[in-house]
Amino acid sequence: MIGSHRRIRLSSPMWHYVAIAMDALLITVSALVCFRWYFGTIEQGPILDRYSLLVLAAIVMMFGFSRSIHRSWRGNSLLDMLHPVLLSWFYSLAIIVAWLYLSKTSTNVSRLWFGVWALSTLGTMCMARLVIYAVLRWLRSKGYNFKTVLIVGHGPVSNFVQKAVADAPWSGLQIQAVVAPETLAAHLHTASRRQPDEVWLCLQLGDKAGIETSLDALRHSTANIRLVPDWFSLKLMNHGISEMVGLQLLDLSASPINGAAHVVKVTEDMVLAALILVLISPLMLAIALAIKLTSPGPVLFKQMRHGWNGQEISVYKFRSMVVHQEHGSGVTQATRNDARITPLGAFLRRTSLDELPQFLNVLQGSMSIVGPRPHALQHNEHYKELVPGYMRRHKVKPGITGWAQINGFRGETDTLHKMEQRVLHDLFYIENISLWFDLKIIFLTVLKGFIHPNAH
Template identity: 45%
Template sequence: MLRERSLFLQRLLFGADLTLIALAWVLAWIVRFEVLSPPGWIPIETYLGFLPFVLAVWGGVLLVSGLYRTRRAQRLTLVVYAVARAVVLGLVVSLGALFFYREFSFSRLHVLLFAGFASVFLVGLRLAIYTVLRRGRESGRNVRRVLIVGAGKAGQRLARAFRHYPWMGFEVIGFLDDREGAVEAEPPDPLYPESVERPTVLGPVDAIEEVLEARGSVDLVYAALPLAAANKIQIVAEACARHTAHLCLVPDLFGLDLLMNSRVSDVDGLPVIHLLDEAPFDFRQVIKRAADVAFSIAVLILLSPLLAAIALAVKGSSPGPVLYRQERMSLNGQTFDILKFRSMPVDAEAGTGAVWSTKGESRATPVGAFLRRTSLDELPQFWNVLRGDMSVVGPRPERPTLIEGFRQQIPGYMLRHKTKAGITGWAQVNGWRGDTSLTKRIEYDLFYIQNWSLWLDFKIVLLTVWKGFVHENAH
């Protein structure tokens, strides 16, 4: 129910946002050409002709900007930040597209006014909606009373979500749990760090009939129980069937150590819970792939003189090919040949076999050692990105031979293959590269997969450029 209401409000909000974007576009023309300059300098019809294009661009930008994630609409600072990010991204995309249009030049002042009006309108709308809904709930209108069966981690997190979204109008009256007095407050989690309260347990699960009778105004019952408690779920279902309360099942899966991209789908009407899965395909991944291709083409073209110089240096450093091919593993365990500028003699691993590079090793040629220290040996991997083997951002791919040992030693190691491997990643920009803790590296890789967004990718690319390619752990 929470999700359905949230989606409905988000769609209404999206439609209202597009209306306000159109209003900001027209109002900016009025102020620019009717108020600040003589009327009729550029007719409004010219700007209105581009309005459908503007709405299409901004509609896509708003959808991928994270502006409709409900948790962002709670604090004013986060609302302003999310709107500002969407406006900046919208302007960049719009101006980039209009750069190729040569019929006439858009007024720079009009664009600035449009950005200002759009920002004020988008923030103002969210503040108005939040204020109206909050006041309505405080006055007792449209409040739905919720009973949660199960005071474990899932049940408490559910209650925190309802408290975190007060404008949704859900009031938790308490919990049912067989542990009763032994129930303790769960520690905060990243989504709701500020909401920690000892749960109010009204009685054991078997007392649900009495609770529903005594509190006849219960609208929703959430069964947040472990899958092993099927008999308790049956008791709850039978009790709700004798009353008017709706019943929702929230399986408590937090007892499982490893979850990745968990979600619910259906097969011919049968609900299917995905516990370990790759990220579902959506429009953001289309944007990510398009950005990968565009960025890789730009890098290969702009750095072509540098690439040619490195190729000549490698060729002169020792006999053998310029490029080094090595089997690596990427999305869903699929292997591919990664490309690097060769940094070692051709027979460097003839006696050792596949081993991890370590600090101070002497296998690399002088040119190869420099390329490794500066990470310039990785540049050919942009061709792997164009081929679709890799992404610009993602966990660094490893050799299948080494993975055989790693996956037995490190819990969750193979989960890093739930997304496409990358040239740079969250672990790398935080210093976990080269001969460093593999456990910490996996921890950062899994954080990236679980919290992936286009903005996080952009941040990682900026950090990679900002911190430079030279690193003490690069060897």
């Protein structure tokens, strides 16, 4: 066991304020350097005072985000640490820009200075965290700045947790011992044994006796006590804690789009969809004219699909088939060399240009740019009993492109395996949804192109 003289503590409240001061200093220094570069001087004057107000506003707003960006990141990845910094700085700058616009003082601030300051500050804050992250990894690899973890419980969950800790030596977590609930009290009362920093109960949710026995043994402990439920045996979605009418509720299947995440998603969709429609409007007009000239019937084809929370929505496409009547109430999927598809329609489907009108759906709010592709109502009725978790795809808005599509699961789903894989990828996206994941999917959609052998 590593001696107590190697237990460097960086989790006291003092370090929280040190981190806040570090960011305030980086924001200020970046602003002064950019001011000196742009104006050639940093002498006191009205101009410096005006810019100082912007810097002070940015510091105050970043202080408001301190709970999310200046907390302990032990056990989390580097991206988990940088992500809230990026979002907090973006929101702070957005508020400053809105304030400048509403107060009609935006012309008093150099756009070049503002842009360089924004990027350089973000770069220095991220770089500082990279250095801190590297130093902490090095310290923990040498046995410093660690926390001991006592695991209570045996079985699959306990084994999974032990492996996760062993695979992450950079976290500075060290397993002190693995004990059963009934032997926990005896373990803690051993005089020569140092008390653990963390106690993790790796017990089944229904093991009331084991949980109560453990909590009774820990009633005098000052360790952080955490329950590691057996999530791995359940197919849950976005499991977390919600608070309603003063009650703490455990989420077993819930939409990740709420609160700030909803605002970010809607803003992303509205801004990108508007920009894209402006850029592609000449192409859409050309396609509409070509459809009218080559085949009788409407330009757009509308089909009812399930949207967010299972609500029915009309999804737009450029018509790629001859006008026809489906037999009965079913919807026949398009197949390779389908006789109903027009020559122009075959090109549109192969290049995914028939999907362009769905950006109108995005502006209407019924679809998102990124999300699970919407299926016909009849297909949902068919597959929801065959594919586990199928209807959980509707916990978010359907999208024009998605994680399943860029991984090759698009077009005709002529086998159950293809649909299962599509659903697995859709659920993975919902579990990991974020602005950065959306941008990655959009980038990969553009990079890989819209043509795919499964599109017909």
